[in-house]
Amino acid sequence: MPIVTVTAPAAQERYCIHIGSGLLSACAERFSPYAGRRAAVVADENTARLFGEALLAQLRDADVDASLITLPAGETTKCTDSLLTLYDAFLDRHLTRADLVVALGGGVIGDLTGYAACTYLRGVHFVQVPTTLLSQVDSSVGGKVAVNHPRGKNLLGAFYQPELVLIDSNTLDLLDARQVGAGLGEVIKYGCIADRALFERIEALGSRAALWPHMHEVIARCCEIKARYVHEDPHDHGIRMQLNFGHTLAHALENAMGYGTLLHGEAVCIGMVAASGWGERLGITPAGTQARIRALLEAYDLPTQVPQGLSADALAATMALDKKAEGKTIKTVILTDIGACRGVPLTADALRAML
Numbered sequence: 001m002p003i004v005t006v007t008a009p010a011a012q013e014r015y016c017i018h019i020g021s022g023l024l025s026a027c028a029e030r031f032s033p034y035a036g037r038r039a040a041v042v043a044d045e046n047t048a049r050l051f052g053e054a055l056l057a058q059l060r061d062a063d064v065d066a067s068l069i070t071l072p073a074g075e076t077t078k079c080t081d082s083l084l085t086l087y088d089a090f091l092d093r094h095l096t097r098a099d100l101v102v103a104l105g106g107g108v109i110g111d112l113t114g115y116a117a118c119t120y121l122r123g124v125h126f127v128q129v130p131t132t133l134l135s136q137v138d139s140s141v142g143g144k145v146a147v148n149h150p151r152g153k154n155l156l157g158a159f160y161q162p163e164l165v166l167i168d169s170n171t172l173d174l175l176d177a178r179q180v181g182a183g184l185g186e187v188i189k190y191g192c193i194a195d196r197a198l199f200e201r202i203e204a205l206g207s208r209a210a211l212w213p214h215m216h217e218v219i220a221r222c223c224e225i226k227a228r229y230v231h232e233d234p235h236d237h238g239i240r241m242q243l244n245f246g247h248t249l250a251h252a253l254e255n256a257m258g259y260g261t262l263l264h265g266e267a268v269c270i271g272m273v274a275a276s277g278w279g280e281r282l283g284i285t286p287a288g289t290q291a292r293i294r295a296l297l298e299a300y301d302l303p304t305q306v307p308q309g310l311s312a313d314a315l316a317a318t319m320a321l322d323k324k325a326e327g328k329t330i331k332t333v334i335l336t337d338i339g340a341c342r343g344v345p346l347t348a349d350a351l352r353a354m355l
């Protein structure tokens with residue numbers, strides 16, 4: 001079983017990200033520091049059915065008194081009502097600050113469970129076991145935890161680093177093609193912003209089928225890149241914003257189309273094509289980069305075009321409300337080459353003109 005270990009240093013904390021195929025059924029030793037403690041494993045109904053028993057068995061092998069808390073699947077679960085459900089379940093299980101909360105699932109479960117772990121008793125031990133590609137390469141690393149407010153996504157949140165991240169690349173075999181694609185969009189993003197060799201490797205492999213046997217190495221490389229950003233900027237005040245390449249338009253598209261119509265990673269693909277075009281028009285991104293990114297995304301069956309019928313005015317107005325807006329400008333990540341980028345302040349008018 002290949003295991004790759006990445007150490008993710010964040011501010012004062014360091015934690016290990018273990019990546020391997022079959023890790024979910026062979027991770028008992030990773031839980032040995034928690035022997036004699038209780039653990040609440042939080043999953044949605046799908047991941048509970050697929051992976052719940054395997055993970056509970058590993059925890060019990062490590063002498064951890066583990067039980068499963070199951071929530072409904074879907075983005076609507078990432079809300080304050082679910083937080084109260086989790087706090088009740090933790091109290092029913094008499095979880096103390098010595099005990100452990102484990103998130104088993106994708107970004108919804110990871111973000112929600114992390115926020116519950118951060119706030120319950122002012123913080124309990126927290127482990128992430130991400131099961132989607134998007135959560136394995138992005139949301140499980142870096143400590144952003146949150147729930148949605150009726151007025152917006154992720155409005156209630158914190159930075160709370162996990163103590164351990166366990167990634168079993170075999171879980172990807174059970175994902176549907178769209179979910180895999182959404183994760184691949186973020187993988188390609190890492191190549192675009194920070195690793196030309198990764199971009200060119202994915203380009204050379206040329207298809208999902210050819211990439212698949214190399215997934216655990218690719219996930220490890222993405223985690224390394226993310227860990228570097230988190231180390232430099234744990235609280236997202238500076239360079240970490242580069243992770244938002246393609247996100248200015250992506251957030252506006254998700255908002256305009258209704259959350260869930262486009263998966264986040266799909267919206268990021270369209271946003272990356274647009275942002276590389278903006279960069280070329282500004283003379284910052286080398287000519288031909290947009291075509292190269294578009295060709296790569298198309299080879300991996302990923303969307304590249306803004307869906308028809310969306311007004312540029314409405315998208316630009318939504319972009320002006322982006323979290324990265326500062327006064328009249330929006331800090332937009334622009335490539336200076338494949339594998340390098342910087343933030344460029346652009347006005348909503350400039351973005352509208354380029355859309």
Ligand code: GLY
Pocket residue numbers: 138139141142144236240243244
């Ligand atoms: N998902 C972007 C970040 O963690 O900063």
